[in-house]
Amino acid sequence: MRCKAARIGTIVLTARLAHDERGAALVLALMVLLTLTGLALAILSVSAFEPQISRNHGDTVRARYVARPASSTRTTRSRRT
Secondary structure, X not given: OHHHHHHHHHHHHHHHHHHHOHHHHHHHHHHHHHHHXXXXXXXXXXXXXXXXXXXXXXXXXXXXHHHHHHXXXXXXXXXXX
C-alpha cells in the first residue's frame, strides 16, 4: 500500500514539474532576446566609430603624401652639398 502511495505522489510531483516548465520557455526567450540586444548594441557601437577611423586614416595618408616631397627635397639638397 505504501509503495502505491509513493508512486502516486511521484506521478503527481512529476505532473506538477511538467506543468511548471511553461515558465522555462519565457526565461529562455528573455535570455535569447538579451543576447541579441547585446549583439545589436555592439554592432551599433562599432559602426559609430567607423567614420572616425576612416577620417583618421585619410588624414594620415594625406600627411604622408604632403611630407614625402619635402623629405625627398631635403635629402637631395644634402647630397649636393
